[in-house]
Amino acid sequence: LPLARIKKIMKSDPSVxxxxxxxxxxxxxxxxxxxxELTARSWIHTDLSKRRTLQRSDIxxxxxxxxxxxxxxxxxxxxxxxx
Amino acid sequence: MSDSDLPNAIVxxxxxxxxPENVAIAKDSKLAISKAAKIWIHYLTAASIDFSxxxxxxxxxxxxxxQALEELDFESFKAPLEEFFSNYKIKExxxxxxxxxxxxxxxxxxxxxxxxxxDDxxxxxxxxxxxxxxxxxxxDDK
Numbered sequence: 757l758p759l760a761r762i763k764k765i766m767k768s769d770p771s772v773x774x775x776x777x778x779x780x781x782x783x784x785x786x787x788x789x790x791x792x793e794l795t796a797r798s799w800i801h802t803d804l805s806k807r808r809t810l811q812r813s814d815i816x817x818x819x820x821x822x823x824x825x826x827x828x829x830x831x832x833x834x835x836x837x838x839x
Numbered sequence: 840m841s842d843s844d845l846p847n848a849i850v851x852x853x854x855x856x857x858x859p860e861n862v863a864i865a866k867d868s869k870l871a872i873s874k875a876a877k878i879w880i881h882y883l884t885a886a887s888i889d890f891s892x893x894x895x896x897x898x899x900x901x902x903x904x905x906q907a908l909e910e911l912d913f914e915s916f917k918a919p920l921e922e923f924f925s926n927y928k929i930k931e932x933x934x935x936x937x938x939x940x941x942x943x944x945x946x947x948x949x950x951x952x953x954x955x956x957x958d959d960x961x962x963x964x965x966x967x968x969x970x971x972x973x974x975x976x977x978x979d980d981k
Contacts, residue, residue, distance in 0.1 A: 757849055764843050765877060766884045774898040778924070779887075782904045783880060785923050787845075788853055789916045790879045794872055795857040802862065810864040815871050824912035827882050828875050 757784040797822055813837050845873050886911055 759780040766772055766783065795810075797818035802810045816832045819825040850873045854864060884899075886907035891899050901924070908916050 757845060761843055761845060762880065765845075765880045769881060769884050769888070771888050771892075772884060772899065776898055776900050778901045779899050779904060781927065782901055782920060782924060783883065785920055786883060786904070786908065786913075786916055787876050787880055789919065790913075791850060791853045791872060791876050792857040794875055795854045798868075798872075799858055799862065808862055810858070810862060810868050812865065812868050812871050815868055815875075819875075827911075828878060831874065831878060832871065 757787055759784055762787070794818060794825070797825075845876055847873065850876065883907055883911065 762784045763775065763780045766775060766780065794815070798810055798814040799818075801814040801817040802808070805814075812832075813836070816834060816837050819828045819832045820834050847869070851869055854869060854872055858864070883904070887899055887903040890903040890906045890910075891897070894903075905917055905920070908914060908920070
């Protein structure tokens with residue numbers, strides 16, 4: 757992931773002042789891990805539902821099952837999923 | 840959100856690498872994951888800043904990031920991240936070393952070329968001297 761872009765996103769937080777040169781690099785890699793993790797968790801639900809296309813509902817399920825993903829609940833709310 | 844998003848091509852490539860070959864992903868899902876990743880950066884940044892501020896620093900350092908990961912329950916990211924980073928530093932060192940060596944090689948080549956040119960010029964000068972002397976003899980007409 758492009759470091760300049762990562763840095764820009766980081767700096768949009770007003771409480772950010774200076775970042776060491778390593779930070780955007782670490783963030784880029786951590787972000788990659790995050791995408792891998794979120795995708796994998798979502799895929800579990802796709803697979804359980806015997807589908808081959810990952811849908812938004814799968815992502816919502818993935819988010820609801822992992823406590824560490826709670827910060828995404830507003831963006832991917834559980835109530836979007838029809839029972 | 841007015842600030843920049845992550846590039847779709849790269850995000851999609853990462854998503855694909857996490858899925859088996861025969862799995863497709865709906866377009867809105869790709870966007871949802873990309874958006875989630877951006878929020879993740881904000882989230883991790885805020886947590887990291889907390890640690891740097893608590894330590895009385897105005898610069899966000901790697902250790903702040905690592906502590907933040909642990910704080911946010913992403914401890915499983917720590918080890919691979921540290922490994923990635925130490926490998927990165929090793930590769931950069933090797934690159935630097937290679938650059939230095941190539942630079943020295945080039946400088947040596949240039950020096951050799953200079954010396955060769957100098958010798959050639961000396962030879963040419965001698966030849967020109969001879970020609971000039973010949974001309975002097977023969978071309979006085981205007």
